[in-house]
Amino acid sequence: MRKRCAWCKKDMGEVSGEADGQRVITHGICEECAFHLIAQGGMPLQEFLDGLPEPVMAVDSDVNVQMANKEISRLLHKDLSLNVGAKGGEVFECKYARFPEGCGGTIHCSGCAIRRTITETFLSGQSQEKVPACLRQIPSDPGEEQEVRLLISTEKVNGVVLLRIDEVELQ
Numbered sequence: 003m004r005k006r007c008a009w010c011k012k013d014m015g016e017v018s019g020e021a022d023g024q025r026v027i028t029h030g031i032c033e034e035c036a037f038h039l040i041a042q043g044g045m046p047l048q049e050f051l052d053g054l055p056e057p058v059m060a061v062d063s064d065v066n067v068q069m070a071n072k073e074i075s076r077l078l079h080k081d082l083s084l085n086v087g088a089k090g091g092e093v094f095e096c097k098y099a100r101f102p103e104g105c106g107g108t109i110h111c112s113g114c115a116i117r118r119t120i121t122e123t124f125l126s127g128q129s130q131e132k133v134p135a136c137l138r139q140i141p142s143d144p145g146e147e148q149e150v151r152l153l154i155s156t157e158k159v160n161g162v163v164l165l166r167i168d169e170v171e172l173q
Contacts (some may be wrong), residue, residue: 090105
């Protein structure tokens with residue numbers, strides 16, 4: 003599968019995923035365009051994210067939410083601009099984020115596919131495509147535990163990882 007910058011259309015190489023080598027991913031952004039958008043006073047990253055049709059959030063190396071687009075706010079039924087700096091598990095209402103150790107501090111967190119995928123992308127710089135993840139969620143409303151299955155993708159851009167939610171299935 004080929005990856006292409008959504009802005010300049012520059013080929014950004016191969017990524018693992020479907021066998022169809024002709025499929026092009028256009029949700030990515032190359033380092034040069036990201037620099038232009040952020041540092042050169044071009045389109046702010048928030049505006050770029052809000053222009054994406056997929057639910058996307060930007061997280062730092064500690065899996066703290068830095069910003070999120072309108073689609074992910076709609077998906078999670080909350081204004082994520084009010085959750086800047088919150089841990090990913092808090093935003094996703096993970097059952098284990100409610101433990102005293104918090105998101106990232108429990109024995110369960112070491113097996114979290116969302117955390118592992120984000121961390122791996124930070125360390126390697128390699129994008130991840132449609133990684134399966136399972137979340138034990140206790141929503142604030144109505145408060146009953148549920149299992150949520152996700153497919154997630156990540157991409158590192160200028161010191162943050164963009165986390166995209168490709169699919170969501172409630173169990």
